[in-house]
Amino acid sequence: MNRHLICRLVALYPPAFRDRYGTELASLTDELIRGGELTPQLAALNLLGGAALEWGRVLAYSRHAAEAMAVAAIMAVAGTLYVTDHVRPPSTPASVRSASAPAAIRAGTGCAFQAELAGAAATAPWIKAEIKAAAQPGQFSWVLVPATIHAAGKLGTETRPLPVVPPFVSNALASPRSSPAGQCVIWLNPPTAGSLVRPALELIWPEPSS
Amino acid sequence: MTRDTIRGSSDRSILILTSLADWPKHGYALIKDIDGFAAVTLGPGTLYSALAKLEAAGLVEALPADDRRHPYRITAAGREFLYERLTESARIAEVGLQRIAVASS
Numbered sequence: 001m002n003r004h005l006i007c008r009l010v011a012l013y014p015p016a017f018r019d020r021y022g023t024e025l026a027s028l029t030d031e032l033i034r035g036g037e038l039t040p041q042l043a044a045l046n047l048l049g050g051a052a053l054e055w056g057r058v059l060a061y062s063r064h065a066a067e068a069m070a071v072a073a074i075m076a077v078a079g080t081l082y083v084t085d086h087v088r089p090p091s092t093p094a095s096v097r098s099a100s101a102p103a104a105i106r107a108g109t110g111c112a113f114q115a116e117l118a119g120a121a122a123t124a125p126w127i128k129a130e131i132k133a134a135a136q137p138g139q140f141s142w143v144l145v146p147a148t149i150h151a152a153g154k155l156g157t158e159t160r161p162l163p164v165v166p167p168f169v170s171n172a173l174a175s176p177r178s179s180p181a182g183q184c185v186i187w188l189n190p191p192t193a194g195s196l197v198r199p200a201l202e203l204i205w206p207e208p209s210s
Numbered sequence: 211m212t213r214d215t216i217r218g219s220s221d222r223s224i225l226i227l228t229s230l231a232d233w234p235k236h237g238y239a240l241i242k243d244i245d246g247f248a249a250v251t252l253g254p255g256t257l258y259s260a261l262a263k264l265e266a267a268g269l270v271e272a273l274p275a276d277d278r279r280h281p282y283r284i285t286a287a288g289r290e291f292l293y294e295r296l297t298e299s300a301r302i303a304e305v306g307l308q309r310i311a312v313a314s315s
Contacts, residue, residue, distance in 0.1 A: 025258045050253070
């Protein structure tokens, strides 16, 4: 596979991703192929799968049902194509019965939300959470932060400050203190399947000074 | 589910963060390092998709480009995230090994 074809495959990625990582991605792919460490066929499949996943992420920020269906289709294709390494594509665990309730981000305070999940919080109190936040409808950002659920029986409440306010989120929210009507939705990824629990969580925003 | 499938379910983010835990690396060095310590060969598309997520989450950051390639460095938040995940994995591994030992005795 020549450099021109690699660039054409990289061009399939979403513009933002392409602008940020396209040159590096093409250069690395070329280097791996020239070094005999990656076959052109696997490289093409990997780039196609990666492009599908990135488009899936872009579309996932949309709230429209039609786009959500497109995301599902793209993710299915990506799951098929993304086989050129030994790692599965990320997905929402089937055990999550997400019933995340949107909650307002109050200026200078935080956002409270509830999530419903199938997980054994009593036996696995440490749960990583993906937080989807938006300052305005249509503006969504994803960030991974560690969240802790302290389970008392099957109901738990935990207050967890963000360890760091990622710049990605800060940018997306413009200014948390001046974003009176945002939404914050949390998806919990329980490490184990189990009985249905309904933990109440609170995300402090911004991080309180200690 | 085969052994390879289970092995392949390793978390890419953790592999990348582990690779960056000692010093910054660019894409090629990341792939070679991860292949060396985890026997998992990431494709270039896979690597940069994961790096994009990690960078967006503030867990890694790009350093100034060196010959068109950006080295990536783990952030303080990335170290904390990695520490928590590895601690959790170590706890699970310890329980599993103990149970295997009990069952074998």
